[in-house]
Amino acid sequence: MHFITALIGIYRAEIGLLILALMFVAFVRERYSPTVVSVVGACVFAALGLLDEKDLFSVFSNSAPLTVGAMFVLSGALIRTGTINRVADLVMARAQRHPRLALAEVTLGTVILSAFLNNTPVVVLLIPIMFKLAQATGYPVKKLLIPMNAVAVMGGCVTLIGTSTNLIVAGIAAEQGMAPFGIFDITPYGLAGVLAGVAALTGLSFLLPGDPPSIAGEDGGNVQDYLTELTLSRDSDLIGRTVGSLSIIGRSASLLGLKRAGEIRRRGIEEEELHAGDRLLVHADGATIMTLRESGDFEIGLAAASETPGGGTVIEAMIAPSHPSIGERLIDIPFLHALRVRIIGIHRARHLPGPDLSETRVRGADRLLIAGSDDSIRSLKDNAHLIGVDISRTRAFRPRKAWIAILALTAVVLLSAVELIGIGLAAFIAVGVILVTRCIDPEEAWAAIDGDVLILIFAMLAVGLALEQAGSVALMVGWIEPLLAAAPAWTLVFLIYFFALLLSELLSNNAVAALLTPLTIALAHQLGADPRPLVIALMIGASACFATPIGYQTNALVHAAGDYRFSDFVRIGIPLNLIVGLAVCTTLTLLA
Structure with a gap:
């Protein structure tokens, strides 16, 4: 045992690199998730004594992942209050009147939203919009989905809060003694990438496939919509108004027809005045249905007896293939x-x-x-012909609280931009505000946090710290420094950017960012270079990955929704990577 301990003490740096190499192999093989690989790697470092207990748990004091978690909650509040859906409705209204102009507006809006919100919900909401725009403009949807996703990824590189990767790199850099990054410090370089990327996507659109998706519906398979009926109550304020004036119709709810006196009308109903007892046939997502249910203007859904109340608990249930009512009318289903x-x-x-x-x-x-x-509900749970009976997780929007959620996010941006308080503290205060004002319930707020991302970040922070303490970072810098000693300073920006890009196309971008940040800073100090432009190059290079469906988390979303092939990403992604990278690095060289 003493021999092994002595051996580890002598070859600490080399053993650290060996563990790192094994982690990279595990990342690439994908037999286990990146989070599992990262946690196991941190545990191995701790078990071998390359990272002591105090230092292992010190990573939980890093503000970067906690800020990431707070931003997840703020994004969840905007979704919960219906703010994001309202923006999507406005986009679709514009698209119906000016479809081609709407494409340009969606591009600009995507950049703005992605600069301040988590990219994943933005892309999820934009996918069905792209399908609608494809129908309105006549463009193949496969020529819209990948560009939309690429613009969202590039938009995330415009501000410090645009992606979790930016916050991770900034947090590690601050711990390494660098001056804290402001929210807009990376904006000029991110905007250079956006402009170059949009121009490249416009010119290279011929590389994208034009065939229709073979598996996705017209919404891209991302939204679970329901058919429902809205019966106008006798005391409704909507009586006498025209069908076309109803504000419920938008991206999240489409009007299918008007049922009156047993007759269904599908066309020419926009100018029809509403009468008590009229039934509107509507196709809407779950959240919109729950919001309509709480509005009080309609009696929603179907009941065997007209006096059946519409309140109570809402559950979801699937009809089993063995159900005796298969092929029968829904009104005749026995439990009703x-x-x-x-x-x-x-x-x-x-x-x-x-x-x-x-x-x-x-x-x-x-x-x-x-x-x-x-x-x-208890009786339905005992029904053998219903599968997966459980409380519905779909909740009604809270539109009256939307202004609070918008104001909270705006305050985070402004307070951190003028450096009145740090972005982490501003985000935590904003979370407190939206919780106490019930923009989002606590359980929904915690559900909005991607725990997998946070654990990955904490684990990779521990791995990075272990590599530093073991001397592995210094060893790598010692190998690299002689090769770059005579190289011009500007070449470092390009090398760091494209090295981070290459690794992030194959591995988790957050893991790559956590590993390369201390190495980049140490290399800059060794070569006598300013580490700030190198760290910015690392931030953007680790996120702006377009050449594989696994390069960035939203790439996988559009890969599935658009029924793309892997080669479709490679064909458009490689030139896009090069063009965006050259624009960002050139701007960094000239301005930083």
Whole structure:
């Protein structure tokens, strides 16, 4: 044992590099998730004594991942209050009137949203918009999805809070003694990448496929929409208004028809005045249905008895293939008559049920939203012909709180921009504000945090610290420094950027950022160069990855939604990587 301990003490740096190499192999093989590999790697360093207990747990005091978590919650509040959906509705309204101009507006809006919000919800909401724009403009949707995603990724590189990678690099750099980064310190270089990238996407669109997706529906397969019916109550304030004046119709809700006196009208109903008892046939996502349910203007859904209340708990349930009502009308399904429940929506994968809610023929795997009392819900859970009966996680929007969520995020940006308080503290105060004002409930706020990302960050921070303490970073710098000693200073910016880019196309960009930041700073000090432009190059290079579906987390979303091939990303992504990288690095060389 003493011999092994002595051996580890002598070859600490080399053993650290060996562990790192094994981690890279595990990352590339993808047998385990990057988070698991990172945690195991940190544990190995600790077990071998290359990282002591105090230093291992010191990474949890780093503000970067905690700031990332706070930004997740702020993004969740904007979604919960319907702010993001409202923006999407405005985009679709513009697209219906000026579809080609809307493409340019969506591009600009994507850059702005991605600069201040987590990219993933932005891309998720934009995917169905791209499908609608493709229909309106006649462009193949495959020529829109990859460019939209690329613009979102580039937009995340415009501010410090645009991506978690930026915050990680900035946090490690501050711990290494560098001056803190301001929220807009990277903006000139990120904007250079955006301008070059948009120009490249415009000129290289011929490299994108033009065939239609073979597996996605018209919404890209990302939104679970339901068919429902809205019955106008006798005391509704909407009586006498025209159908076309209703504000409920937008991206999240489409009007399919008006049912009056048993007759369904599909066309020419926009100018029709609403009467008590009119039924509007609507196709909407779950959150919109829940919001309409709470509005009080409509009696929503289908019940066997007209006096059945629409309140109570809402559950989701799937029709089992063994259900005796398969092929029968939904209004005749037995539990609707045996229990005091109301079916408020039905979803069918890649198919719109109909002609209306009551006449829909039941199929296996149909998903139902059902509202009822606690006793009725317990009875449904015991129904052997229903699968996965559980409380619905879909919640109504809180539009009256939207201004608070917007103001909270704006305050984070402004307070950190003028350096009145740090971005981490500003984000935490904003989280407190949106929680106490109930923009988002606590359980929803914690659910908005991507725990996998945070654990990955903490683990890679521990690995980076272990490599420093073991002398592995100094050893690598010692190898690299003689090769770059005679090279011009500007070449370092290009080398760091494209090295980070290459690794991030294959590995987790957050892991790459956490590993390369201390190495980059140490190399800059060894060569007598300013580390700041190198760190900025690392930030952007680790995020602006377009050549593989795994290069950035949102790449995988559009890869699935657009039914792309791996080669589609490579064909457009490699030239886009080069053009954006050259623009960013040239701007850094000239301005930094």
